Amino acid sequence: MATREWNPLDFDIGEEEDEEGTPSPSSISPPLQYFDRDRHVAFLEMMYNLMPHHYQSQEINRLTLAFFTISGLHLLRALDRVDKDRVADWVLSFQAHPRSRAELKIGQFYGFHGSRTSQFPPDENGVSARNAGHLASTYCALAILKTVGFNLLTIDKESILISLRNLQQPDGSFMPVDVGAETDLRFVYCAAAICFMLEDWSGMDREKAKEYILKCQSYDGGFGLMPGLESHGGGTYCAVASLRLMGYIEDDLLSKTVTSSIINVPLLLDWCMQRQAIDGGFQGRANKPSDTCYAFWIGAVLRILGGYKFIDKIALHRFLLTCQSEFGGFSKYPRDLPDIYHAYYGYTAFSLLEEPGLNPLCAELGMTDLTAIGII
Amino acid sequence: MDSREDDGGEPLSRMAEWRDVTPLPQDDGPNPVVPIAYKEEFRETMDYFRAIYKADERSPRALRLTRRAIHLNPGNYTVWHFRRLVLEALNADLDEELDFLQRIANSNSKNYQLWHHRRWVVERLGANARAKELNLIKKILSIDAKNYHAWSHRQWVLQALGGWEDELDYCQQLLEEDIFNNSAWNQRYFVVTRSPYLGGLKAMRASEVRYTVEAILANPNNECPWRYLQGLYKDDIKALVNDPEISSVCLKPCHEFRDSVVALRTSDTDPLGPDLSMAICDILEHVDSLRASYWIWRKNKLSVAAV
Secondary structure, three states: OOOOOOOHHHOOOOOHHHHOOOOOOOOOOOOOOOOOHHHHHHHHHHHHHOEOHHHHHHHHHHHHHHHHHHHHHHHOOOHHHOOHHHHHHHHHOOEOOOOOHHHHHOOOOOOEOOOHHHOOOOOOOOOOOOOOOEHHHHHHHHHHHHHOOOOHHHOOHHHHHHHHHHHEOOOOOEOOOOOOOOOOHHHHHHHHHHHHHOOOHHHOOHHHHHHHHHHOEOOOOOEOOOOOOOOOHHHHHHHHHHHHHHOOOOOOHHHOOOOOOOOOHHHHHHHHHHOEOOOOOEEOOOOOOEOOOHHHHHHHHHHHHOOHHHOOHHHHHHHHHHOEOOOOOEOOOOOOOOEHHHHHHHHHHHHHOOOOOOOOEEOOOOEEHHHHHOOO | OOOHHHHOOOOHHHOHHHOOOOOOOOOOOOOOOOOEOOOHHHHHHHHHHHHHHHHOOOOHHHHHHHHHHHHHOOOOHHHHHHHHHHHHHOOOOHHHHHHHHHHHHHHHOOOHHHHHHHHHHHHHHHHHHHHHHHHHHHHHHHHOOOOHHHHHHHHHHHHHHOOHHHHHHHHHHHHHHOOOOHHHHHHHHHHHHHOOOOOOHHHHHHHHHHHHHHHHHHOOOOHHHHHHHHHHOOOOHHHHHHOHHHHHHHHOOOHHHHHHHHHHHHOOOOOOOHHHHHHHHHHHHHHOHHHHHHHHHHHHHHHHHHO
16 A cells, blocks of 8 residues: 555645656556446455554544545445444544533634544543544544434534634634644635534634635635645635535536626636646646546536536546556556545545446535435 | 664663653554554554653653654654643753754655644744745755645745745746746745735736746746736736737737637737637637537637627
């Protein structure tokens, strides 16, 4: 499996340069001419049962790895491989619980830990070591629970929502953990998705979040991860999906005759369209190599806007197949080793392409439609 | 790697220094999902880290332990956070911390936690750290001129500590090295619009347009300067449309399309009229066939608007 350092939260920002010109071919045989569902199910089942040691550096994002695996199986209509009750119990064990209501406003975030690394059982006095609930882990936790059909109304959502507010910054952005970390559009997205899944917007100031998002639109129409930064596929997804989830942009904008919008839609559309490269794949930024995952990040933006129909699906399909691994899963670049992150976004990309045998996708949540709506 | 510097990479359980500590194993619970096949070194290091973290021991050996843990999982924000607590408790030399970060920068140049930690250190050192910081970022960018984290950090340094004076020249240099570098174009826009020394977008527009047009003519198939040109006229599209230099650049025939464009130029249609735009969509539908559906849709929108 993949040995290079990567972080599922990175959207593979800028990693291309390390590998350009030196991919290690996993096979000299030509790529399969079809999406090999069985192979991918086997890949995910293997991950579900045991992940290779290379993933130990991702221990802190354990819940994210679980999300890719379980939601991946659901996309492939193979959720029967999973013990749903066992998964729900395991995920719930990561929830941080306040000792009293008063604690909710102090500053800590009572969402979900991503890993046992930051979670300790309470000592004899019932005191837990410092809490470190994380926004991205919370998004993944809720997504997994929904995927396995767990009723989110039964969890302590109040603690999550009241303490979620502690993470929002004066400029509208979000910090992922209360102890301090970078703030950018990824976490605005996580916050919006959390509120959306819990069906309760009291957890964030949507107006302020919207203002921050708008500041991230670059002169070329795409969105950077922070105001002033280069427009980027991952940033653009987070911006557009958040606005959609929060209700600031309508579904299928492009088919409406209404011309005014809070974002520059024609420029955004043109930027997205230019991200499909000659090899059929999608790039994350202008003049960068095509990478599997942008078929989702950019493709999903186009789907939300109502412009997915404009892309060259045949060319994209062909490119993605060159990234399909004989081990199952997908790699970042053609004919390279697969990893769970690119596998997942490869599956979401094939779902957008309406590959037979895959469940349809809810673009703005990054999971199956069935999960989003609440049907198992 | 770096962790070897201090302790030779020996197992902690065999080191006298750690004899008094009982490692705290990870409690994965009864039915863990996606369990990871940890290597022994990883498991042991994190067991000791858990023990120290739970005991909240902020000592020199704790500092060394965080270095080892960072080496094994540099994305672990809990470890980095604890390292900061220890640095504060020990009143550690933060310049030395910057040196440590510099040594591990190359193999962690795309790690959010490292850059955030760097920012934390620089915030405490203040304006004195500025020159060193901008220099380090240049080094990282010389290896990978599009490193998103490096650019993000650079923008933060400029806004928090200043140093704008040489930035436009730096962008110029990067663009001379690679005119296709979109990060450099973006930084140029950042500088032109925000530098307190340049007077803002409107003041810079004329010279920037000249620069951009030159870049377009040198490589008309480079998306960056086209986008940049449009960006120079943000919120002022009329000025762009009315600039004769720009329309001549846009209609300048590339050899593949010479005939079609010459035909367009010599027709009596209003240069800004829908007929010209629709004709361009027709051309694009054929020469940019990857986006054929998109150009057809745009042409249809124009014909609807023209009615």
